[in-house]
Each structure stands twice: as C-alpha cells, then as structure tokens.
Amino acid sequence: xxxxxxxxxxxxxxxxxxxxxxxxxxxxxxxxxxxxxxxxxxxxxxxxxxxxxxxxxxxxxxxxxxxxxxxxxxxxxxxxxxxxxxxxxxxxxxxxxxxxxxxxxxxxxxxxxxxxxxxxxxxxxxxxxxxxxxxxxxxxxxxxxxxxxxxxxxxxxxxxxxxxxxxxxxxxxxxxxxxxxxxxxxxxxxxxxxxxxxxxxxxxxxxxxxxxxxxxxxxxxxxxxxxxxxxxxxxxxxxxxxxxxxxxxxxxxxxxxxxxxxxxxxxxxxxxxxxxxxxxxxxxxxxxxxxxxxxxxxxxxxxxxxxxxxxxxxxxxxxxxxxxxxxxxxxxxxxxxxxxxxxxxxxxxxxxxxxxxxxxxxxxxxxxxxxxxxxxxxxxxxxxxxxxxxxxxxxxxxxxxxxxxxxxxxxxxxxxxxxxxxxxxxxxxxxxxxx
Numbered sequence: 438x439x440x441x442x443x444x445x446x447x448x449x450x451x452x453x454x455x456x457x458x459x460x461x462x463x464x465x466x467x468x469x470x471x472x473x474x475x476x477x478x479x480x481x482x483x484x485x486x487x488x489x490x491x492x493x494x495x496x497x498x499x500x501x502x503x504x505x506x507x508x509x510x511x512x513x514x515x516x517x518x519x520x521x522x523x524x525x526x527x528x529x530x531x532x533x534x535x536x537x538x539x540x541x542x543x544x545x546x547x548x549x550x551x552x553x554x555x556x557x558x559x560x561x562x563x564x565x566x567x568x569x570x571x572x573x574x575x576x577x578x579x580x581x582x583x584x585x586x587x588x589x590x591x592x593x594x595x596x597x598x599x600x601x602x603x604x605x606x607x608x609x610x611x612x613x614x615x616x617x618x619x620x621x622x623x624x625x626x627x628x629x630x631x632x633x634x635x636x637x638x639x640x641x642x643x644x645x646x647x648x649x650x651x652x653x654x655x656x657x658x659x660x661x662x663x664x665x666x667x668x669x670x671x672x673x674x675x676x677x678x679x680x681x682x683x684x685x686x687x688x689x690x691x692x693x694x695x696x697x698x699x700x701x702x703x704x705x706x707x708x709x710x711x712x713x714x715x716x717x718x719x720x721x722x723x724x725x726x727x728x729x730x731x732x733x734x735x736x737x738x739x740x741x742x743x744x745x746x747x748x749x750x751x752x753x754x755x756x757x758x759x760x761x762x763x764x765x766x767x768x769x770x771x772x773x774x775x776x777x778x779x780x781x782x783x784x785x786x787x788x789x790x791x792x793x794x795x796x797x798x799x800x801x802x803x804x805x806x807x808x809x810x811x812x813x814x815x816x817x818x819x820x821x822x823x824x825x826x827x828x829x830x831x832x833x834x835x836x837x838x839x840x841x842x843x844x845x846x847x848x849x850x851x852x853x854x855x856x857x858x859x860x861x862x863x864x865x866x867x868x869x870x871x872x
Contacts, residue, residue, distance in 0.1 A: 516544040517693065518598035520613065521605035521630075522551040522566075522587065524809055527576035528665040529604055529630060532694050534582030540692065550594035551587045554808075563587040574808060579669045592620050599625050600693070601654075606810040607633025607644055614651040627656040628678070628690050632714040632812050636819045640826075641755065643711050655683065657690055658707055660714030661767035662775040671698045675767035678703040679710030702766070708756040709763035716751060717773045718813035719820060720744030722839050724777035725786025726852040736853060740835070741777050745770060747833050751820070754829070781806060782813035790849035798843060814843050 517537060519530050530549050537543040554562045556574065566572055566587035570580050588594040595601060595617060605613065610631060631644045645656040661676030668674050676694065680687035680703060687703040695701045704710060723744060727737045745764065752759045763769055777783055785801050792801075798814045821840040824830045830837050838855040841847040847855065 514544040515542060515600050515689070516546070516598045517600045517602065518548040518550065518595050519602045519604060520550045520591070520595070521603065522549050522572060522575065523605070524575045525630060525663070525665040526604040527572040527579070527581060528669045529602060529694075530585050531579065531581050531669065532696055532699055533602065534585045535696060536693055538582070538584055542689075543693065545584050547582070547585050548594045548598065549581075549585055549587050550591050551589055553589040561589070563589045576665070576669060591616055595621055600689075601625055601627040602630065603627060603644070603648060603656075604630040607631045607635070607812065608810075608815055610644055610647060611635060611651075614648060617652055621652060621654070623653060625652075625654045626686055626689075627652070627654050629656055629658045629711070630660070632660065632711075632718060633816050634715055634819055636822050641819070641823050643708060643715075645707055645711055655681070655686065656707075657681075657687060658711045658714070659690065659694065659701070660710050660772060661701075662771035664775055664779055668699060671696075673698050673700070675700045675702070675771065677701070677710050677763075677766045677768035679707040679763075679768070680705055681707050704760070704763055704766060706758065706760045706763045709752055709759035710766070710768045712752040712755070712759070713748060713763065713766075713768040713772060715812075715816055716748040716820070716836075717744075717776050718780075718782045718811075719817045719836055719839050720748065720773060721776040721780050721782040722786040722813045722817060722843070723835060723852050725783040725788075726790045726839075726842060726849045728783065729787040729790025730849060730852075732853065737777070740852065741773060743835050744777075745773055747835050748773070751833060751836070754832075755823075781809060782811055785811055786813070794842065794845060794849055813839075817843055 517533055519526055519533065522530070526549070530547060534547045537545055537547055549566075551563045551566065554574065556562055556565060562572075562574060566581070566585075570583055570585070571577065572579075572581065591613070599622065601621070603610065603613075627648055629645045629648060633644060635642045635644065635647055642650075645658050648654070648656040658679040659676055660679070661674070663674055663676055676699065678687050678690050678694075678701060680690075682705075684703070684705070687705075691701045691703055720741060723740045724737055727733075727740055748769075749761070749764055785798065785805055788801050788805065789796065789798060798811060802809075802811050817836065817840040820833075820836050821830075824833055824837060834855055835852075838847060838851055841855075842849055842851060
C-alpha cells in the first residue's frame with residue numbers, strides 16, 4: 438500500500454533519529470542573547486580543524502535567567518509580522534497564517550508589510566490584498582488566509598510583533614533595517630528567508646548578521662528547495678531552519694512554518710544554511726547558460742557538480758563553523774537541483790544565452806518576471822568582489838566566469854571553457870578541507 442509523501446519522510450527522519458518536539462511550553466525566548474558569535478561575519482576562516490566546537494554547558498546563573506525568560510515568553514501569544522510581500526513572501530504568509538489560526542501559541546492575525554504599488558486598475562495593492570485576500574500582482578489566484586492583513590506602513594506593521602519574518606530582495610535589507618532601528622522591542626526574534634549577502638569594505642556580511650547587528654535581535658534563517666508557486670498550490674516540499682545556539686527558538690520557527698505539504702527541519706549552522714541559499718543562485722545562472730546554448734543534460738550535471746563544490750569551498754573558507762552535512766539538507770543539494778531545473782535565475786539566464794548576451798539582465802528581468810527580482814546576478818557580483826579582494830579568483834573558476842559573462846566580459850559559451858579549470862586549493866593551508 439502506498440504511503441503519502443509526508444508520512445514517508447517522517448518515517449525516514451525517525452529512522453535517522455531526527456525528531457523535533459513541538460511542545461509550546463518548551464519554547465524558549467532569551468532577550469539576554471549576546472552577539473559575540475557575530476564577529477565571524479567578517480572573519481575569513483582558515484582553521485584547519487573545521488567545524489564548530491562542541492557546545493558548552495551554560496553557567497547556572499545563565500540557565501536560571503533563561504528559565505525566567507522562557508516562562509515570560511510562554512505567558513503570551515507570539516505575534517508574527519512578515520516583512521515583504523513578493524512571490525515567496527506571499528507564500529510564506531499563506532503557510533504561517535494557516536498555522537497561527539490552528540496553534541494556540543500564536544496570535545491569529547498575521548501582518549504583512551507591503552511596498553505600496555498602484556495597480557493598472559488604479560487601486561492600491563494593499564487595498565486589493567485586504568479586500569480579496571489575494572496578492573493579485575505577485576501570487577495571483579492563491580488565497581493567503583483571511584487572517585493576513587496587508588500594511589503599507591513598515592513601522593506600524595512590526596509594532597507589537599515579537600516574531601519577524603524577513604523576505605525581501607537582499608539589496609533592500611540595509612535600508613529596511615535602518616528604518617526599523619529603535620522601532621522594535623529587544624525581545625523580538627527574527628528569521629530571514631532572504632538569499633544574498635552584503636559586501637562591505639571590511640568584508641562580506643550575511644543578511645542574518647546584518648539584521649542581528651543593526652536591530653540587536655537574534656536571527657535564524659530558512660532556506661530550501663522552495664519554488665514558491667509550487668508550494669502555493671500545496672505540492673510537497675522541504676526547507677531547513679538554521680539556528681545558532683537556541684534549539685527551542687528554532688523549533689518554534691519549525692512549528693510556525695510546517696504543514697502537511699511543507700516539511701521543515703532545523704540544523705545548528707546559520708552560515709552554512711544561508712550561504713547554500715545564497716550561492717545556489719549563481720550556479721543556477723550557469724545552468725541557464727547551458728540550457729540556452731542547448732549543451733545537454735550531461736553538461737548541466739557537470740556544471741551543477743562543480744557549482745556544489747565551489748559552494749562548499751567558499752562557505753568553509755568564510756566560516757570554519759560550516760558543517761559538511763548542511764550541504765545534504767534541503768537548503769543544500771536539494772535547493773541547488775530545483776533552482777537549476779526550474780528557478781527564475783535559470784530561466785532568465787537561458788534567455789540571456791539564447792540572445793548571445795546582447796540583451797541585458799535588467800531588460801530580461803523586467804520583461805520576464807513581472808516585477809520580481811533576480812538575486813543571482815547581484816550575488817555573482819558580490820561573490821566576485823570577495824574573491825578579487827581576497828585573491829581567490831583562481832580557486833573559483835565557475836563563480837568568476839558567471840560574473841564575467843553577466844557583465845559581458847565573456848560570452849555565454851565560456852561557462853564550459855572556463856569552469857572546467859581545476860581550482861588551485863593547494864595555494865591554501867589545510868587545502869583538503871575545502872575540496
């Protein structure tokens with residue numbers, strides 16, 4: 438007798454000893470969270486040991502403080518605001534809204550901050566969402582849930598919320614964080630669904646770290662093989678929550694997002710999960726070039742393998758704490774596969790290659806994505822800046838070639854000619870851990 442997919446995956450997780458308990462009374466919230474770990478945001482990692490040190494037991498005083506904070510957190514319902522309302526943001530609101538109505542530990546209403554737009558009909562997008570319960574521009578035909586309230590005022594949308602879900606194009610996040618400084622309480626928890634990074638003078642900074650540093654709050658991440666339109670129609674999918682230290686908070690995020698068709702697991706590796714979600718968009722561009730040039734499935738598989746190798750190496754060079762096992766989670770190889778087969782970055786890169794690179798990505802994005810934004814092109818540029826600044830260009834031929842194709846320095850056909858070069862990891866101490 439056949440079993441439904443979620444049951445099959447639940448049995449598989451059980452056989453591997455993976456189990457998440459969803460007891461609301463156990464969820465922990467710790468306003469005294471400190472950010473000593475965030476120094477890793479800027480630090481290149483050449484630690485020959487690799488991997489994160491084993492967790493140490495909390496001192497008795499810290500355990501007592503955490504218990505008090507847990508008791509405080511369990512005394513009231515968690516109120517959720519989603520910062521962002523594009524395609525993926527709207528799907529996230531659908532997932533979350535179904536759970537806040539069902540679970541007593543969450544306030545029913547889910548606020549969704551919407552960047553206000555005027556539709557061709559002359560109506561405001563927020564008014565249409567609130568009257569039809571549908572984001573007619575970015576997720577037409579899908580009901581979000583009657584408890585979703587669209588709000589064009591960012592400060593008002595986050596007011597009173599103690600769980601913030603960030604899901605906007607990564608290039609807008611610094612400005613959003615600036616607007617929120619001083620506008621949220623210190624006991625707020627955040628999660629980022631954003632795939633990208635900020636490159637500053639002092640080095641690369643992940644979006645979760647940007648949120649934590651600017652707003653003074655803990656930030657987990659959620660990434661995975663998540664093509665939004667498929668989840669919107671409730672096709673089975675998975676995702677990975679990455680957390681730093683607090684497993685109980687991670688479990689609450691798992692509870693908020695999990696449905697019968699959306700399976701979420703948690704791993705203690707924020708940087709690894711986030712970098713997988715970020716870097717796979719660069720590889721998807723390469724896959725799109727291959728498709729546009731009709732090079733075939735063997736070539737595409739080779740590009741994906743090389744891309745996964747570079748994703749792992751780049752991640753471990755930046756953060757020694759990144760775990761090898763993370764690349765086998767939904768956020769890793771699964772997300773890479775689905776993005777290279779069906780994501781928007783692959784789609785637009787295919788069109789770019791078919792036109793011989795003569796039409797810009799900006800032009801193709803505007804024509805093909807109906808207001809949605811590509812992440813791969815800007816991420817490729819940011820990764821290239823990091824590689825150039827640190828002298829790593831020879832180590833990452835695929836990443837470097839993708840950017841140079843995007844800016845017209847190389848033709849799309851160079852994706853195979855240049856990516857097949859063997860990276861020279863022998864230039865680094867402890868090079869075997871990056872291969």
